[in-house]
Amino acid sequence: MKLANLAWHSLWARRSSALLTVMTIALSVALLLGVEQLRLQTKQSFASTVSGTDLIVGARSGQTQLLLYSIFHIGNATNNISWSSYQDIAAQRNVKWTIPIALGDSHRGYRVVGTNSDFFEYYRYGRREPLSFAQGNGFETTFEAVLGAEVARSLGYELGQEIVVAHGVAEISFNVHDQHPFEVVGILAPTGTPVDRSVMVGLDAIEAIHMPVQPDGYTAEQLEPKSITAFLMGMNSRVQVFTQQRAINNYRAEPLLAILPGVALQELWGVLGMAEQALLAVSVCVVLTGLLSMLAALLASLKERRREMAILRSVGARPYQIFLLLVLESLLLSVAGVILGALLKYALLAALQPFMLNQMGLYLTLGGLSNSQWQMLLAVVMVGTFSGMIPAWRAYRYSLNDGMSIRV
Amino acid sequence: MSEQLLSLSQLTYSWPGEQTPVLDIDQLALDAGSQVFVHGPSGCGKSTLLSVVAGVVQPDSGSLHFLGKDCLSMSKHQRDQLRADHMGYVFQQFNLLPYLSVLDNVMLTCQFSKLRRAKAQQRGGSVKQEALRLLDHLQIPDSALAKPVSNLSIGQQQRVAVARALIGSPALLIADEPTSALDSVNRERFMDLLMAELQLGESSLLLVSHDEALAERFDQTWSLAQLNRGGHHEVS
Numbered sequence: 083m084k085l086a087n088l089a090w091h092s093l094w095a096r097r098s099s100a101l102l103t104v105m106t107i108a109l110s111v112a113l114l115l116g117v118e119q120l121r122l123q124t125k126q127s128f129a130s131t132v133s134g135t136d137l138i139v140g141a142r143s144g145q146t147q148l149l150l151y152s153i154f155h156i157g158n159a160t161n162n163i164s165w166s167s168y169q170d171i172a173a174q175r176n177v178k179w180t181i182p183i184a185l186g187d188s189h190r191g192y193r194v195v196g197t198n199s200d201f202f203e204y205y206r207y208g209r210r211e212p213l214s215f216a217q218g219n220g221f222e223t224t225f226e227a228v229l230g231a232e233v234a235r236s237l238g239y240e241l242g243q244e245i246v247v248a249h250g251v252a253e254i255s256f257n258v259h260d261q262h263p264f265e266v267v268g269i270l271a272p273t274g275t276p277v278d279r280s281v282m283v284g285l286d287a288i289e290a291i292h293m294p295v296q297p298d299g300y301t302a303e304q305l306e307p308k309s310i311t312a313f314l315m316g317m318n319s320r321v322q323v324f325t326q327q328r329a330i331n332n333y334r335a336e337p338l339l340a341i342l343p344g345v346a347l348q349e350l351w352g353v354l355g356m357a358e359q360a361l362l363a364v365s366v367c368v369v370l371t372g373l374l375s376m377l378a379a380l381l382a383s384l385k386e387r388r389r390e391m392a393i394l395r396s397v398g399a400r401p402y403q404i405f406l407l408l409v410l411e412s413l414l415l416s417v418a419g420v421i422l423g424a425l426l427k428y429a430l431l432a433a434l435q436p437f438m439l440n441q442m443g444l445y446l447t448l449g450g451l452s453n454s455q456w457q458m459l460l461a462v463v464m465v466g467t468f469s470g471m472i473p474a475w476r477a478y479r480y481s482l483n484d485g486m487s488i489r490v
Numbered sequence: 491m492s493e494q495l496l497s498l499s500q501l502t503y504s505w506p507g508e509q510t511p512v513l514d515i516d517q518l519a520l521d522a523g524s525q526v527f528v529h530g531p532s533g534c535g536k537s538t539l540l541s542v543v544a545g546v547v548q549p550d551s552g553s554l555h556f557l558g559k560d561c562l563s564m565s566k567h568q569r570d571q572l573r574a575d576h577m578g579y580v581f582q583q584f585n586l587l588p589y590l591s592v593l594d595n596v597m598l599t600c601q602f603s604k605l606r607r608a609k610a611q612q613r614g615g616s617v618k619q620e621a622l623r624l625l626d627h628l629q630i631p632d633s634a635l636a637k638p639v640s641n642l643s644i645g646q647q648q649r650v651a652v653a654r655a656l657i658g659s660p661a662l663l664i665a666d667e668p669t670s671a672l673d674s675v676n677r678e679r680f681m682d683l684l685m686a687e688l689q690l691g692e693s694s695l696l697l698v699s700h701d702e703a704l705a706e707r708f709d710q711t712w713s714l715a716q717l718n719r720g721g722h723h724e725v726s
Contacts, residue, residue, distance in 0.1 A: 084601045088590075095589030389584055395546065396581070397654065398574020398602035400567065 085403060089410040092390075096383065100415060103376045107419025110372035111462055112426035114365040115455050119431065121358045122452055128351060131275045132314070132343050134206030136323045139163065139171070139330055140312035142337035146353075149346040152183055152312040155193045155276050159185065162309035167335050172313070176322045179204045181314040184288045184307065187247045192233045194247050194281045196288035196310070202228070204316060207275045217241055218268035221284050224305065227264040228282040231272035241266055247283070247291055262291045285310065373466050376415055380408065380473040384480075391481045405471075405478040412470020416463045424451070424459065494555070495661060495694050496520040496543065501552030502720065503542055511550070512538050514720035518712065522661070525688065525695040527705045530714030536698045539714065540666050543696065544577060545569035557661060574603040578655025578663045578693070583671040585651030586639040593635055596621040596654045606658025613659065624653035627690075628683050645676035652684055656693060663688070665697040669704070681707060 093100045132138075132153050140148040141161035150156040172180040181204055184196030195201075202213050202220045218241045221228055229239055239245070244263040264283060272278055286305035293304065317323050323342070330340035391404050399407075428448060435446050451459070496519065503513040512535045520526050530536055541547045542554065545561055546569075554561040557576060561569060573579075578599070586595045600607035600617045607617055614620025625635065628649040634642055642650065648668055655663050665684075669677040685707060688695055697708070705711050 088587075091589045091594075092587075390587060393581070393585060393587055396544075396573075396579035397599045398570065400570045403602075 085407050086410055086414075089407055089414055092407075093411055093414060099379055099383075103379050103415050104418045104422060106375050107369075107372040107416060107462070107466070108422035108426055110365070110369040111420050111423025111459070112430055114362075114369050114458055114462075115424060115427040115451070116430055117361050117365045118452070118455055118458060119427070119446065121362060122454070123446060124358065125351065125355070127274050128354070129347055130208040131347070132205075132207060134204075134210045134316065135314045135343050136317045136320065137315050137327055137330070137340045138312060138343055138346070139315060139338055139340045142339045145339070145341045145346045146350050148312065148339055148341055149343065149350060151185065152314075153276065153343070155185065155195075155280065159311045162311055163313070163338065164309050164336060165307045167333065167338065168310055168313055170335070171330065171333075172315070174326075176318050176326065178316045178318045180316075181205060182285060182307075182310045183312045183314070184285055184309075185311045187249055187288065187291070189233075189245055189247050189281045190237065192230070192279055192281055193276075194227075194283060194288075196283055196285045196307075198285055201282060205277070205314070207273050207277070211273075213273065213277065214271045216269050216271040218266070221267055221282070221287075224284060224287050224290055224300070225262060225264050226267040226283070226287075228268040228270060229266055230270055230278040230280045230282075232278040233281055234266075234269040239266055239269075241269065245281070247281070249292075261295045262287075369462055370465075372419070373416075373462070373469055376412065376419075376466060377469045377472060380412060380470065381476070384473050384476055387477070388480055391477055395481050399481075401478050401481045404481045405474045408474035408477050409467060409470045412473075413463070413467045416466025416470075419466070420459045420462050423462075493522045494519050495522040495524075496554075496556050496696075498542075498554045499552060501542070501549050501554060503538060503547065503549045504720075505538075511720035513542065513549070513718060515539075515552075515718055518717065520662075520694060520696065520710075523692060523694055524709040525685075525707070526697070527708035527711045528696065528698045528714055529700055529702055529705065529711065530718070531700065534714045535718050535720060536714055537666060539718075540664055540696070540698060543662075544579060544664060545573050571603075574599075575605040576661040578652075578657075578660045580648070580651045580655050580663070580665040580668045582667040583644060583648070585654070586642075586647055588638070588640055590639070591636065592625070592630065592639055592642070592650055593618065593621055595639060595650060596625060596657055599654055599657050603658065606660070609658040617657075620657055621653065624657055624687070625650065627687055628653050629679075643676075644671050645680060648672065648680055649683060652680075652687070656687060656691060659691050660693055663693045663695050665695065667699055668697065669699060669701065677701075677704075 138148060138152055140152055141159060141163055143160055147157065151159050168180070168182060171177065179200055181201045182197055185193060187194040187196075199220050205213055207213075216231065218228070227245060233239065243266040245266065246263050264287070270277065285307045286300075289305045289307055290300055293300070296304070317326060327340040327342065330338050394404055394407075395401075431446050431448055435448075438446050498515060498519075499517045501513060501515045502511045504511040528536060528539070538547070542549055543556075545564075549562065552562075556572065559572070561572070564572070586592075587598070590598065597617050600610055610617045610620040614623050630646055630649060630653070634646060639647065639650070648671070651668070652663075655665075669680055672680055681704060684695075695708075697704070
């Protein structure tokens with residue numbers, strides 16, 4: 083207690099340099115915690131993009147590619163599935179539900195997803211949460227559209243807004259289907275998944291916009307889709323999933339690929355996770371740099387503090403108490419740095435929250451620290467205290483060797 | 491009063507890695523309650539002698555008794571304890587920890603020795619009362635107590651150092667050139683107050699200085715240049 087008091091007074095007397103050290107540690111700790119939080123939450127949000135789906139089916143390509151274009155809307159399908167194959171598989175007895183997906187069009191940079199009302203009924207994300215409407219409802223007639231939360235928010239659309247769809251996915255397209263405006267009839271609640279950045283229309287509408295305008299309306303036959311990009315499916319029983327997967331992969335009429343979303347997500351994360359690991363490694367290095375600067379500051383101050391050590395020895399301090407005094411100082415600096423760093427992290431996240439939601443569709447929570455973050459804080463304090471033993475050891479040697487003479 | 495507080499005989503010490511001893515003393519003794527003036531030129535081993543007496547360096551051979559105890563058979567820890575409990579030390583200058591108040595500097599001694607704390611409480615009522623009493627006796631004005639120690643004059647700093655060394659009535663006060671940074675007026679004042687305070691307590695004094703004008707105030711004078719066969723004896 084008396085030593086802690088001394089350590090505190092000694093640091094307080096050098097508070098401007100101590101504060102710099104604490105700030106250095108705090109900034110690096112805030113970065114470390116922030117990166118870890120980002121890592122945990124992207125992983126979580128990534129893994130919860132799609133749930134409750136047993137199989138994703140598309141034209142034969144790669145497992146990762148199919149996952150990327152069907153769920154994340156990244157890249158394009160190399161081939162489509164014929165409507166007849168889809169209907170054949172969807173009608174099989176053990177299939178509980180299917181969600182057809184037809185991609186290829188966009189609205190001001192946002193993907194247009196051609197689907198049907200089953201999308202709103204069966205699509206699940208996160209912990210098997212269904213989609214819900216913030217406003218309005220699903221589409222009923224051909225030229226009606228449902229917007230993802232982010233599309234509506236960033237474009238400022240409301241119910242009743244008329245929008246046109248462009249061919250292709252670039253933000254600026256020369257091939258605008260402007261003869262066929264859509265009316266917004268529903269806006270979904272935010273999900274934190276790519277659905278937020280999608281415009282949902284009926285499959286028949288996708289057919290219609292690719293046709294010349296029919297002033298008299300379209301016949302049902304005209305609007306029947308010829309092909310779709312992919313479909314999601316749920317089985318009546320999970321036991322049948324593997325059998326069904328094999329059956330689809332061996333489908334005779336055309337080459338198809340069925341993937342298990344969980345397995346594909348894992349595989350994809352294996353690739354993306356590398357980047358996150360690298361980011362984490364960099365921030366660990368930044369923390370080490372922060373601790374090194376503390377070590378440098380303590381070592382630099384040691385020389386001018388030799389007198390202080392001799393004074394303490396003269397009033398009866400033992401060499402081990404002088405060792406402890408310096409270790410306590412680095413402990414105090416590390417703890418102060420860690421506490422300030424944690425607070426800084428919250429301030430940083432609160433400031434970044436709207437940006438991340440807008441740009442990345444990632445909702446950063448400001449909840450308590452995760453286990454891994456607590457472990458990191460503990461590790462920083464431990465490494466900081468441990469590195470304080472280096473100047474402490476030198477002070478210990480000084481106090482043994484200097485005797486009662488003051489050397490400066 | 492003729493009880494021996496400190497005695498050393500056949501004592502030699504050389505700094506690590508050096509052949510010739512810096513200290514080689516046949517016989518020295520200090521009676522309890524007496525004041526000894528140690529003088530000698532630079533390099534004659536004065537500081538080393540004080541380090542040996544204070545127990546922070548261990549002589550190579552000989553014997554050293556303090557308060558009837560054989561110091562050379564003690565462990566480092568025991569010698570640290572002995573110093574904390576029974577010795578006060580005043581350096582040439584810069585005696586005070588810059589980050590503690592004047593009062594905390596004086597009370598610092600009692601943080602490292604239970605015995606000194608108990609003695610200070612017994613004498614002053616509390617450690618703080620005793621510290622205030624000593625500071626008052628040593629003519630440190632009340633207005634200086636709250637100031638940072640760096641704002642004190644050197645003379646005041648040296649007197650605060652004496653208060654810290656004397657709190658809890660140690661058996662021996664060791665002072666290493668305590669007046670060499672002071673002008674003549676402050677030196678006389680310092681010595682007057684130091685001697686007056688020693689009269690009130692039971693502490694002996696071992697004071698090292700090259701200023702032989704101080705010698706007349708002491709019971710006894712050791713001329714280290716003559717007593718010590720070791721050392722370099724160069725006068726610069």
